[in-house]
Amino acid sequence: MISVKSCDPFEGQKPGTSGLRKKTRVFMQPDYLETFVQSTFDAIGGLAGKRLVVGGDGRYFNRDAIQTILRMAAANGAAEVIVGQGGLLSTPAASNLIRKNKTDGGLILSASHNPGGIDADFGIKYNISNGGPAPEGITDAIFENTKSIREYKTLTTADIDLGAIGQQTLGDMTVTVVDPVVDYAQLMGQLFSFEKIKALLAGGFAVRFDAMHAVTGPYATYILEDLLGAPKGTVINGVPSEDFGKGHPDPNPIWAKPLVDEVMSDNGPDFAAASDGDGDRNMILGKGIYVTPSDSLAVLAANIHLAPGYTSGLAGIARSMPTSRAADEVAKSLGVQCYETPTGWKFFGNLLDDGRVTICGEESAGTGSDHVREKDGLWAVLLWLNILAERQTSVTDIMNSHWQAFGRHYYSRHDYEAIDSEIANTLMADIVAQLDSLSGTKAARLTIADANQFAYDDPVDGSISRNQGLRLFFEGGARAVLRLSGTGTEGATLRVYLERFEAPNGDLNMDPQAALKDVIDAVADLTQLQTRTGRNAPDVIT
Numbered sequence: 001m002i003s004v005k006s007c008d009p010f011e012g013q014k015p016g017t018s019g020l021r022k023k024t025r026v027f028m029q030p031d032y033l034e035t036f037v038q039s040t041f042d043a044i045g046g047l048a049g050k051r052l053v054v055g056g057d058g059r060y061f062n063r064d065a066i067q068t069i070l071r072m073a074a075a076n077g078a079a080e081v082i083v084g085q086g087g088l089l090s091t092p093a094a095s096n097l098i099r100k101n102k103t104d105g106g107l108i109l110s111a112s113h114n115p116g117g118i119d120a121d122f123g124i125k126y127n128i129s130n131g132g133p134a135p136e137g138i139t140d141a142i143f144e145n146t147k148s149i150r151e152y153k154t155l156t157t158a159d160i161d162l163g164a165i166g167q168q169t170l171g172d173m174t175v176t177v178v179d180p181v182v183d184y185a186q187l188m189g190q191l192f193s194f195e196k197i198k199a200l201l202a203g204g205f206a207v208r209f210d211a212m213h214a215v216t217g218p219y220a221t222y223i224l225e226d227l228l229g230a231p232k233g234t235v236i237n238g239v240p241s242e243d244f245g246k247g248h249p250d251p252n253p254i255w256a257k258p259l260v261d262e263v264m265s266d267n268g269p270d271f272a273a274a275s276d277g278d279g280d281r282n283m284i285l286g287k288g289i290y291v292t293p294s295d296s297l298a299v300l301a302a303n304i305h306l307a308p309g310y311t312s313g314l315a316g317i318a319r320s321m322p323t324s325r326a327a328d329e330v331a332k333s334l335g336v337q338c339y340e341t342p343t344g345w346k347f348f349g350n351l352l353d354d355g356r357v358t359i360c361g362e363e364s365a366g367t368g369s370d371h372v373r374e375k376d377g378l379w380a381v382l383l384w385l386n387i388l389a390e391r392q393t394s395v396t397d398i399m400n401s402h403w404q405a406f407g408r409h410y411y412s413r414h415d416y417e418a419i420d421s422e423i424a425n426t427l428m429a430d431i432v433a434q435l436d437s438l439s440g441t442k443a444a445r446l447t448i449a450d451a452n453q454f455a456y457d458d459p460v461d462g463s464i465s466r467n468q469g470l471r472l473f474f475e476g477g478a479r480a481v482l483r484l485s486g487t488g489t490e491g492a493t494l495r496v497y498l499e500r501f502e503a504p505n506g507d508l509n510m511d512p513q514a515a516l517k518d519v520i521d522a523v524a525d526l527t528q529l530q531t532r533t534g535r536n537a538p539d540v541i542t
């Protein structure tokens with residue numbers, strides 16, 4: 001039993017969308033990680049006799065953190081911890097292992113798309129026995145515990161050999177080191193027609209996958225190159241490094257620019273994709289085309305029955321509120337419900353567990369299904385490949401025919417990163433203060449029809465989540481959403497989500513920024529965000 005030195009991991013702030021994320025050096029302070037871990041074990045009623053899965057995206061401090069967690073789990077009476085070899089597990093693979101081994105839960109070490117390294121970011125989150133992120137009841141309890149915790153339990157033991165597959169003992173606890181890839185690859189083989197994808201690739205269909213020096217490297221190399229026969233070199237940046245090659249493992253047109261440039265060039269691949277640090281998100285590209293994540297969700301939903309694991313179709317679709325309403329059109333045509341949840345995967349868990357939805361997605365490039373309880377980057381890539389193999393056509397053709405059938409939801413997200421927190425909070429508060437009087441007012445060339453803050457009533461457990469983003473609905477159907485990021489570690493990040501619908505008989509081939517010009521100007525006019533933040537353009541446009 002070790003007394004905790006004064007330490008408040010959340011700094012009095014309730015956790016955001018995905019556990020605890022801070023600078024790596026903050027995590028490396030004495031007792032810091034321990035405070036979070038013991039608070040988590042206490043929040044789930046202790047660990048006696050329980051089994052956990054532990055793994056991370058391989059960033060700096062991953063291995064040390066795992067050794068600390070293993071000692072604490074043993075001291076807290078756990079029966080077994082299953083760890084990925086080398087401490088590696090992608091987030092969806094960890095979710096799969098929790099479900100497959102029926103463990104009580106798991107700890108995932110990642111700050112996802114945030115850069116890694118001693119001067120970058122680290123993170124940790126707890127997942128429950130369904131394999132999904134802990135719901136707010138548990139994250140709130142962890143947060144409360146961190147405020148009052150006085151001591152934690154650990155052992156003084158040598159390190160476990162994380163390289164050796166098989167069982168070792170730590171105190172009275174079993175540590176089972178497993179290959180991080182095989183179970184996951186097996187699951188993918190059950191959901192998709194590897195034969196069809198193999199034939200597509202053998203026919204010369206060229207694929208490029210950018211693992212961004214992060215955890216999907218070993219998964220993508222094994223599945224795409226070894227199992228599906230794609231040529232060596234199909235996977236680039238495929239060896240996970242502790243600082244992600246000093247890059248930013250965020251699969252978007254800014255951080256994966258070399259890949260985007262390649263597909264836009266004359267002799268680029270037919271299909272390209274990238275994944276983020278922990279492997280739960282994806283970017284999809286075809287020759288000459290970037291598929292927005294919102295459109296990807298809609299296309300996957302409309303075509304998912306072509307994959308063997310989904311031949312019976314969809315129970316329903318769920319999307320996060322800022323995600324475009326393209327998926328709603330698909331749901332309508334299939335006669336199934338489309339649920340709208342707050343940002344963050346944890347809200348999909350109840351809907352999936354209750355059998356209400358089969359596929360879920362977020363505008364931030366997270367897509368997934370009921371096969372695990374996390375978003376899953378490679379899953380989305382393989383589903384796209386399975387669909388392309390069945391339809392024998394190009395990504396561009398699939399997009400054009402989708403828009404001709406359903407209309408096009410022009411969409412873009414503008415991020416203003418690392419802005420002063422006070423400026424960001426005041427900007428949001430000022431709009432909230434005017435919310436009731438905004439209807440009918442002009443903003444640049446548009447008129448506001450309605451404005452509100454999104455609140456979610458969970459239809460399964462009845463919980464209510466309020467203040468989940470500011471929504472501005474304009475006359476004519478355009479929409480803008482403003483919210484502050486919950487995953488950043490420096491200042492505040494303001495996300496502005498912009499959307500406008502164009503019917504099937506309209507102009508379906510505009511440049512998205514041009515198509516959204518009126519909405520962009522309306523938000524600028526209403527919030528004066530450029531004057532307030534001192535930025536004349538967003539840092540990242542997706």
Ligand code: VG1
Pocket residue numbers: 016017018111112113276280281320343344345362363364366484485486487488495
């Ligand atoms: C961002 C995304 C959100 C996603 C979250 C975690 O959150 O917008 O859609 O679920 O990251 O994804 P925020 O609060 O910064 O907007 V990941 O890949 O970091 O686990």
Ligand code: CO
Pocket residue numbers: 112113276277278279280281
């Ligand atoms: Co991620």
